[in-house]
Amino acid sequence: MGIPASLGHDLKLPVIAAPMFLVSGPDLVVGCCNAGVIGTFPSLNQRTTEGYCEWLNEIRARLGPDAAAFGVNHIVHPTNARLKADLAVTIEHKVPLVITSLGANADIVEAVHSYGGVIFHDVTTARHARSATKTGVDGLILVANGAGGHGGAVNPFALYNEVRQFFDGTIILSGCLSTGGDVATARMLGADFAYMGTRFITTDESLASAEYKEMIIRSVAADITYTPAVSGMLANFMTASLIAHNVDPHQNSVHQPNIGDEAKAWKTIWSAGQGVGTVHDVLSVRDLVARLRSQHDEAVATFFSTSRE
Ligand SMILES: Cc1cc2nc3c(=O)[nH]c(=O)nc-3n(C[C@H](O)[C@H](O)[C@H](O)COP(=O)(O)O)c2cc1C
Structure with missing residues (x-):
């Protein structure tokens, strides 16, 4: 479609x-x-x-x-x-x-x-x-x-x-x-x-927050933990953020952090995906989209030029 x-x-x-x-x-x-x-x-x-x-x-x-x-x-x-x-x-x-x-x-x-x-x-x-x-x-x-x-x-x-x-x-x-x-x-x-x-x-x-953004920039895929500990459903969180809120990143059972409801948990325990390793800066959406477009076009051009060789 x-x-x-x-x-x-x-x-x-x-x-x-x-x-x-x-x-x-x-x-x-x-x-x-x-x-x-x-x-x-x-x-x-x-x-x-x-x-x-x-x-x-x-x-x-x-x-x-x-x-x-x-x-x-x-x-x-x-x-x-x-x-x-x-x-x-x-x-x-x-x-x-x-x-x-x-x-x-x-x-x-x-x-x-x-x-x-x-x-x-x-x-x-x-x-x-x-x-x-x-x-x-x-x-x-x-x-x-x-x-x-x-x-x-x-x-x-x-x-x-x-x-x-x-x-x-x-x-x-x-x-x-x-x-x-x-x-x-x-x-x-x-x-x-x-x-x-x-x-x-x-x-x-x-x-x-600025701190959340900084932690993403510092992180790589190995710094992400897939755990049900925060809300009962498996989700990816930055390990440093779990530790900062006394959630053991190795435990597999639901932890009840002493921070009230789930919404509050997500506010203080920061989620991010394993793609963090390629995120190195804070920039405007306009600049990010311009960069994505040029990287995309370059990748396509490289693929077609090398696949014809
Ligand atoms: C902090 C955070 C909050 C999210 N909240 C929601 C949400 O409210 N609803 C939803 O459908 N997906 C939510 N997602 C998942 C995203 O919509 C999306 O599937 C995911 O971020 C894509 O993977 P990526 O982060 O590796 O790019 C959330 C993801 C993150 C990182």
């Missing part, structure tokens, strides 16, 4: 800046879209549904005439008490791209399609991918091993190749994609979009 027509306009590189809890806000979304890649955020990054609605108004007002599309992430899970109200706002505002996590739901797919929106669902296994296809989603985000947040455990080649055998919709590859060369590689594999989280944390526009 490739890139849905409604998302292809003014797209300068097939990249989606992934939604990140407590990291993505209007500045990051607007920066991405105005630079020509798709910007997204979790609706829960605003404390209330009214606040979420205000962010949508702000984003629309700040998008330039040549901006790429933007998207919103909803957590489809019984613990998300805001889901119904936030979805109503998404539908009312006709958000161009909706990304669902945890639960794929045919009613939500139908509601998004009813106003002409596109809906992608994120999965970490081929089994979940197969059941999501039954809901009619337009695309599947394959969250492979090493990805920031609740990353998967499956190798990206294995996951992509398995899912492609039964799904011909849009495929978005996620996990450790940090450079323009990585974007080119994802496309070469057959993915329609690269989904990049960690690389966008160290931008001027992200909501992450």
Whole structure:
């Protein structure tokens, strides 16, 4: 299927800046879209549904005439008490791209399609991918091993190749994609979009603190721990951040850090993917996208020049 027509306009590189809890806000979304890649955020990054609605108004007002599309992430899970109200706002505002996590739901797919929106669902296994296809989603985000947040455990080649055998919709590859060369590689594999989280944390526009950004710059893949200790679900965190909050990086059981609810845990214990080893600076989204584009074009040119020899 490739890139849905409604998302292809003014797209300068097939990249989606992934939604990140407590990291993505209007500045990051607007920066991405105005630079020509798709910007997204979790609706829960605003404390209330009214606040979420205000962010949508702000984003629309700040998008330039040549901006790429933007998207919103909803957590489809019984613990998300805001889901119904936030979805109503998404539908009312006709958000161009909706990304669902945890639960794929045919009613939500139908509601998004009813106003002409596109809906992608994120999965970490081929089994979940197969059941999501039954809901009619337009695309599947394959969250492979090493990805920031609740990353998967499956190798990206294995996951992509398995899912492609039964799904011909849009495929978005996620996990450790940090450079323009990585974007080119994802496309070469057959993915329609690269989904990049960690690389966008160290931008001027992200909501992450300076200390969080510095820790990412200092880290390499070996500094990332995949653990259920923080929230009960396996996720990737920077080991130094776990240790700083007395969470043993080697324990496999759920640790109950004395810091209240999960939202608070994610605020103090910092997540990042194994792609940190190629993140060396803090820069504006505009400069990052320009760099990704030139790295991408160089990788493609090098591939074609060497493959003809
Ligand atoms: C700090 C952080 C917060 C995240 N929060 C969310 C979230 O709220 N919803 C979601 O669907 N994915 C979330 N993710 C996962 C990303 O959307 C994306 O799948 C992942 O970052 C891609 O891997 P990468 O970080 O290696 O590029 C988060 C990732 C990070 C690093």
